[in-house]
Amino acid sequence: MAGNETAEETPADGKGSNKKLIIIIALVGVLMLGGGAGLTYFLLAPGEQAAAGATAAEPVQQDAVYTKVRTLEGKPSFVVTLQSEDNKRHYLQAFVEAKSRSPEVDAALQLHMPLIVARLNALFSSQSFEELQGIEGKRALRAEATELVQSIMQEKIGQPGVETILFTNFVMQ
Template identity: 60%
Template sequence: MAEEQAQGGEDSGEKKSSKLKLIIIAVLALVIVGGGGAAAALFLMGGDEPAAEEAAAPSEPVKADAIYTKVRTMGGKPMFVVTLQSQDNRSHYMQLYVEAKSRDQAVADALTLHMPLIVSRLNSLYSTQDFRTLQSMEGKLALRESSVDLVREIMQEKIGKPGVETILFTNMVMQ
């Protein structure tokens, strides 16, 4: 009886070791097939070349967030109201809401500090405009570019850099 138990124990030990070998072989086969698949994917996708090109290419500078400063008149009103020149001898008016766009807080602070000068010069610019010219899109774009140039000139004079990216007309009414 002891012999039968010894033989039964050997059979179960052999079965366990053969199952263990089978599991190890299966795992190794999966690792080899998976590794081969990954190598094939890297080879077919181009490998490290695009990564090397991306690393070599200079990165674009990250732009700071835009800061919008409302150009306000002396009474704190958010708009300009001017009488426009006209050839038909009728009175024409323009109401214009203006904002300055910059990306530097120091420029935004300078805009606020020098607002009386900016408003004065923009008011002079706007009151010399011709009604018929401003009715076209080209006239409005030209007025905007003149505004940008004027504000940049003031900022250059006051803080040593133009600083203003653009001037935006957020509302424009003419009658």
């Protein structure tokens, strides 16, 4: 009987050892996939190690927050009449956004939007059509608008807050 038991445990055609081999290969494959996924996660995901590595002297850059500068009616653009040497009427239409790095500054911009719009309207309508035709004139206007909004934010919240003013659309006629 002992001879019969050993014969039954080891099949003659070898199917049992093939099943074990397939199971072992499958387990090794699953372990390799899991290890690769874990390695990928730790290499590509922003982790606590990156945050811990940042020093106090090197501030962490926050994402930009863009605030559309709108009139009280919700219009996204400014339309003003420009001064001109040829005594013709020229118009400027500008879509304006303020770039900051803080949701608190965004909230302050929203709160003080009527003042910002009024002062930007005055700034835009005091411009010369001839000066704004060149790229330097547009850059100078953007710098003036940035300084204006920063001064308003300094006055209202105690910090400039706004990085820059952007013209997302600028049309003159």
